Amino acid sequence: MNKPNAAGWRPEMIAGEGEAPATFTGNRALMLEEPLIFEIGSTSRTGVDFEDKAAAAPSSVLGNLLRSDPIGLPGLSEAETVRHYTRLSRQNYAIDLGLFPLGSCTMKHNPRLNEKMARLPGFADVHPLQPVDTVQGALAVIHELGEWLVKLTGMAAVAMSPKAGAHGELCGILAIRAALEARGDARSVILVPESAHGTNPATAAFAGYKVEDIPATADGRVDVDALKARLGPDVAGVMITNPNTCGLFERDLKTIADAVHAAGGLVYCDGANFNAIVGRVRPGDLGVDAMHINLHKTFSTPHGGGGPGSGPVVFSEALAPFAPLPFVEKTADGRYHLVEEETAGDHHGSAFGRMVAFHGQMGMFSRALTYILSHGADGLRQVAEDAVLNANYVLRSLEDVLDAPFAASGPCMHEALFSDNGLAEGFSTLDVAKGLIDEGYHPMTVYFPLVVHGAMLVEPTETESKAALDQFIGALRHVAERARAGEEALKTAPHFAPRARLDETLAARKPVLVWKDATI
Amino acid sequence: MRYLPLTNEDRSAMLDRIGAGSIDDLFVDVPELARLSGPIEGLPHHASEMAVERHMRGLAGRNLVAGEVPFFLGAGAYRHHVPASVDHLIQRGEFLTAYTPYQPEIAQGTLQMLFEFQTQVARLLGCDIANASMYDGSTACWEAIGMAGRVTKRSKAVLAGGLHPHYVGVARTMAKFTGDTLVELPVAVDADTATAASAAIDGETSCVVVQYPDIFGNVFDLRPIADAAHAAGALLIAVVTEPVALGLIESPGAMGADIVVGEGQSLGVGLQFGGPYVGLFACKEKYVRQMPGRLCGETVDANGKRGFVLTLSTREQHIRREKATSNICTNSGLCALAFSIHMTLLGEAGLRQLAAINHAKAQATASALTAIPGVTLRTPAFFNEFTVDLPDEARPIVRALADKGVLGGVSLGRLYPEQPGLANGLVVAVTETVTDADITAFATSLKELLA
Numbered sequence: 010m011n012k013p014n015a016a017g018w019r020p021e022m023i024a025g026e027g028e029a030p031a032t033f034t035g036n037r038a039l040m041l042e043e044p045l046i047f048e049i050g051s052t053s054r055t056g057v058d059f060e061d062k063a064a065a066a067p068s069s070v071l072g073n074l075l076r077s078d079p080i081g082l083p084g085l086s087e088a089e090t091v092r093h094y095t096r097l098s099r100q101n102y103a104i105d106l107g108l109f110p111l112g113s114c115t116m117k118h119n120p121r122l123n124e125k126m127a128r129l130p131g132f133a134d135v136h137p138l139q140p141v142d143t144v145q146g147a148l149a150v151i152h153e154l155g156e157w158l159v160k161l162t163g164m165a166a167v168a169m170s171p172k173a174g175a176h177g178e179l180c181g182i183l184a185i186r187a188a189l190e191a192r193g194d195a196r197s198v199i200l201v202p203e204s205a206h207g208t209n210p211a212t213a214a215f216a217g218y219k220v221e222d223i224p225a226t227a228d229g230r231v232d233v234d235a236l237k238a239r240l241g242p243d244v245a246g247v248m249i250t251n252p253n254t255c256g257l258f259e260r261d262l263k264t265i266a267d268a269v270h271a272a273g274g275l276v277y278c279d280g281a282n283f284n285a286i287v288g289r290v291r292p293g294d295l296g297v298d299a300m301h302i303n304l305h306k307t308f309s310t311p312h313g314g315g316g317p318g319s320g321p322v323v324f325s326e327a328l329a330p331f332a333p334l335p336f337v338e339k340t341a342d343g344r345y346h347l348v349e350e351e352t353a354g355d356h357h358g359s360a361f362g363r364m365v366a367f368h369g370q371m372g373m374f375s376r377a378l379t380y381i382l383s384h385g386a387d388g389l390r391q392v393a394e395d396a397v398l399n400a401n402y403v404l405r406s407l408e409d410v411l412d413a414p415f416a417a418s419g420p421c422m423h424e425a426l427f428s429d430n431g432l433a434e435g436f437s438t439l440d441v442a443k444g445l446i447d448e449g450y451h452p453m454t455v456y457f458p459l460v461v462h463g464a465m466l467v468e469p470t471e472t473e474s475k476a477a478l479d480q481f482i483g484a485l486r487h488v489a490e491r492a493r494a495g496e497e498a499l500k501t502a503p504h505f506a507p508r509a510r511l512d513e514t515l516a517a518r519k520p521v522l523v524w525k526d527a528t529i
Numbered sequence: 530m531r532y533l534p535l536t537n538e539d540r541s542a543m544l545d546r547i548g549a550g551s552i553d554d555l556f557v558d559v560p561e562l563a564r565l566s567g568p569i570e571g572l573p574h575h576a577s578e579m580a581v582e583r584h585m586r587g588l589a590g591r592n593l594v595a596g597e598v599p600f601f602l603g604a605g606a607y608r609h610h611v612p613a614s615v616d617h618l619i620q621r622g623e624f625l626t627a628y629t630p631y632q633p634e635i636a637q638g639t640l641q642m643l644f645e646f647q648t649q650v651a652r653l654l655g656c657d658i659a660n661a662s663m664y665d666g667s668t669a670c671w672e673a674i675g676m677a678g679r680v681t682k683r684s685k686a687v688l689a690g691g692l693h694p695h696y697v698g699v700a701r702t703m704a705k706f707t708g709d710t711l712v713e714l715p716v717a718v719d720a721d722t723a724t725a726a727s728a729a730i731d732g733e734t735s736c737v738v739v740q741y742p743d744i745f746g747n748v749f750d751l752r753p754i755a756d757a758a759h760a761a762g763a764l765l766i767a768v769v770t771e772p773v774a775l776g777l778i779e780s781p782g783a784m785g786a787d788i789v790v791g792e793g794q795s796l797g798v799g800l801q802f803g804g805p806y807v808g809l810f811a812c813k814e815k816y817v818r819q820m821p822g823r824l825c826g827e828t829v830d831a832n833g834k835r836g837f838v839l840t841l842s843t844r845e846q847h848i849r850r851e852k853a854t855s856n857i858c859t860n861s862g863l864c865a866l867a868f869s870i871h872m873t874l875l876g877e878a879g880l881r882q883l884a885a886i887n888h889a890k891a892q893a894t895a896s897a898l899t900a901i902p903g904v905t906l907r908t909p910a911f912f913n914e915f916t917v918d919l920p921d922e923a924r925p926i927v928r929a930l931a932d933k934g935v936l937g938g939v940s941l942g943r944l945y946p947e948q949p950g951l952a953n954g955l956v957v958a959v960t961e962t963v964t965d966a967d968i969t970a971f972a973t974s975l976k977e978l979l980a
Contacts, residue, residue: 043641045645046873047648050876052876052877053876053878054876055876055878055879056874056875056879057612057879057883059882059883059961060961071888072910076776076779076780077779078783080652080775080880082652082877083877084873084874084876084879085873085874087614087874090614094624094866095621098624098638100635100636100637100641101635101637101638102623102627102632102635102636103623103626104626105622105625109628111631114629118532119626122578122582125582126581126589128616129585129586130597131586131589131591131592132588132802133800134594135592135593135801136600136800136802136936137800138939138944139602140931144593144802145591146587146589146591146592149588149591153588157572160571160572161569172664172665172668173664173857173858174858175856175857175858175859178856183706186706206858208858214853214856215855215856216706217707258559260559263560286559288565288569289556289564290556290563290564295563311625311626311863312628312629312862312863313619313624313627313861313862314639314642314863314866315630315643315661315859315860315861315865316662316664316860316862316863317664317805317859317861317862317863318859319805333702361702362698362699362701362705363698365664365665365668366605366665366666366667366693366696366792367605367606367802367803367804368802368804369803371803371804372801372802372804378585379581379585382573382581382584384530385568385574386568386569386570386573388530388533391530394552398535398540398547398552401547401555405546406546419558420554420555420556442632446632451632452632454631471532471535472532474534475543501831506634506635507634507637508634509634509831510830511829511837511838513838513840515828515829516827516838517843520826520840520841521827521828522644522659522817522824522825523644523647523651523652523659524645524648
């Protein structure tokens with residue numbers, strides 16, 4: 010039973026009013042259990058009606074290639090389908106439900122105008138291989154968004170086709186490799202600081218490089234001396250995340266870039282956290298050669314429970330000629346052209362190739378452009394300022410109750426980093442995270458970055474109000490105090506979620522990846 | 530600015546709490562040379578919802594919408610009717626605005642959906658298991674080649690001539706950097722894929738990659754290729770760009786493919802000018818630990834209730850870093866959801882009916898086109914896509930057809946500009962969205978242009 014607290018807005022839990030009885034269905038009022046489609050569907054049921062039913066005659070030309078055995082795909086009526094997925098949706102936390110403080114993932118409000126614009130038939134219902142003079146508007150979206158990205162980053166060119174941030178990393182590293190090989194200077198090593206995203210070393214390894222770590226300093230930044238000492242003729246480049254995954258600005262990026270360039274290497278910047286500096290800092294001014302931009306993070310395209318993402322990459326003058334195809338170009342007559350292999354002119358003659366089948370994530374481009382135009386240059390600057398303000402507000406409001414390892418090294422950028430230092434013996438970051446679920450929040454990013462023990466990375470974003478932050482801070486403070494006090498009930502949290510803690514070890518030891526039953 | 534809730538009073542109060550004099554104090558770590566004093570010049574300022582909508586509608590209006598004209602394009606992207614409830618459901622905020630299900634207790638909706646998706650995909654492609662989706666078909670194809678290399682400890686991939694040229698392009702790009710060798714078989718509409726592939730396999734071959742139906746629309750038996758590959762210790766990778774086909778024709782897995790990848794765009798996702806799409810990835814269970822991408826698995830919670838989690842992530846980038854099976858750290862979750870909902874609405878009965886309608890309409894279209902003097906069918910056994918030869922280069926004819934308001938296929942000249950021998954070829958795709966009137970309009974316009 011709840012009652013309003015003294016402040017009038019936060020319900021207070023009253024414990025000890027008796028156990029809830031079991032229900033016949035397993036449901037609890039609006040919290041509904043939902044079976045799998047394989048348990049409720051039928052291979053003979055369908056939720057669609059077709060025209061031309063009579064046309065469905067089997068073909069003789071396909072002979073023994075016709076499918077004979079049952080496939081085992083259950084069908085539901087439209088009514089059952091809507092109910093199944095609506096019920097499933099209610100088992101999910103989402104940014105539409107509340108503050109979603111996943112650090113380095115940047116969960117901000119997703120404006121619905123973006124969705125409406127992406128669904129205009131002129132964008133949603135055009136084919137990637139239509140004659141280019143029938144898709145001038147689609148090419149214009151790609152070009153216009155690309156121009157914004159180039160100007161916001163202070164770079165020379167952009168490749169729009171990478172499908173996600175990690176795909177963008179690969180694009181940038183391949184361009185670096187292509188540029189080095191073009192000058193007859195094949196190098197073998199990419200340097201990656203400890204605080205980098207896990208994708209960074211994986212990307213460099215996939216592009217054929219040996220990966221070497223560069224340590225972090227005690228204040229959470231790249232150890233510049235260690236990096237400089239490692240530079241040499243075998244180093245192709247360095248991958249730096251800025252702002253980094255400790256939520257800090259790499260003050261020495263320009264110094265690092267100058268040193269890397271002097272040693273003949275190139276600089277890749279992981280731009281996952283560009284939302285902290287958009288409109289206030291141009292990475293191109295800091296000597297970056299390539300940087301991907303996660304459109305879903307900085308420019309608010311929804312992530313849909315895991316994707317799709319979109320990871321355009323901006324390039325310096327040095328790397329622009331090596332960027333992948335296809336490209337969209339505009340000629341003096343206002344026409345847009347699709348530059349592919351067969352039409353690549355001199356300035357794309359060194360392009361390293363093609364990364365995807367078509368032209369990238371068009372549906373994300375129209376959303377991101379809508380968001381950018383809504384904010385404009387002034388609004389985007391405000392976005393960065395409010396994101397940084399909100400993060401510092403969270404940091405300073407909680408540093409007395411949660412250990413903040415880099416609080417003394419200056420302001421954080423868009424995310425505040427805490428550790429499990431100071432929790433009671435036997436209590437961990439995981440317990441704090443699960444406790445937050447009971448408070449009605451998605452937890453922050455946990456155990457990342459690896460440079461901090463028991464990391465908790467909180468990113469409030471710019472779309473949270475002060476009142477929303479105050480409530481979140483209160484909730485996290487409450488859970489932190491319970492963890493510091495060693496309250497046993499926290500170890501079995503969450504208690505109010507659709508599921509209690511799930512056995513991830515069992516899932517990995519005996520993987521069950523598909524539904525197996527002979528009946529369907 | 531309508532998305533930013535802080536007022537200036539809030540900002541002042543918050544700066545006070547932080548102990549900062551101004552917002553600039555929070556950017557002190559940015560070196561002087563990189564500080565911008567105001568909004569970047571030459572870029573417009575914020576705009577109202579109405580103004581933005583007007584601008585975007587203006588751009589959208591400059592495209593010829595596929596659904597408004599007789600439409601016959603395929604070659605890796607297909608226009609199917611998507612039931613209204615699919616888009617309605619994926620726009621629910623709890624799906625649309627959720628993130629990767631890192632906290633499974635409050636992400637069961639996404640996780641259960643992915644488990645259902647994996648099962649649907651595995652069954653459709655005829656494999657034991659499937660992952661939670663990849664970026665798209667072309668990147669899934671490259672990842673499959675990489676996986677075959679890990680499984681066989683070999684690095685030579687044989688690519689059949691009927692593999693989508695853009696998929697070949699992606700593989701070429703990646704192979705330049707990974708050191709894999711690609712053996713590209715000759716491209717011809719009526720190539721004998723089984724014989725050519727079998728002849729190209731040797732003791733170094735990691736895999737044979739065959740598209741099914743192929744880029745020209747050919748449907749053929751994969752079993753002889755699977756046998757030849759397996760006899761040499763290589764894997765067969767089948768690539769499906771039109772999953773609706775598998776409602777009518779035998780699945781690649783059932784014909785011996787070890788890994789089946791595909792483009793799932795046909796179901797639920799829509800054309801979207803090429804993306805976002807959804808890569809399908811399925812294989813035999815014994816290769817699970819070499820499989821790239823996310824996996825959702827069944828487990829139980831502390832109360833013994835069934836639940837789902839992301840699993841086997843020790844293969845993934847965030848645990849093993851440079852030893853990871855790929856650098857991918859996402860999937861196409863929302864597109865996978867759209868695929869899965871559409872498949873649930875269809876069910877087996879609906880999918881089979883849809884496939885039969887596609888096939889019948891394609892046959893009718895082929896008959897109408899080949900009745901035109903000079904037009905010949907090159908692919909006798911096809912599903913919903915086929916290749917015809919025109920008496921002249923197809924590329925300008927496709928443009929001329931567009932001027933007449935018909936989007937009449939993809940010319941092989943566009944797909945293979947470096948192969949003049951294919952220039953007269955036209956790849957025509959026909960789905961349930963095509964009406965009899967569309968077929969007549971296409972045939973009439975083409976006949977006029979060729980006269």
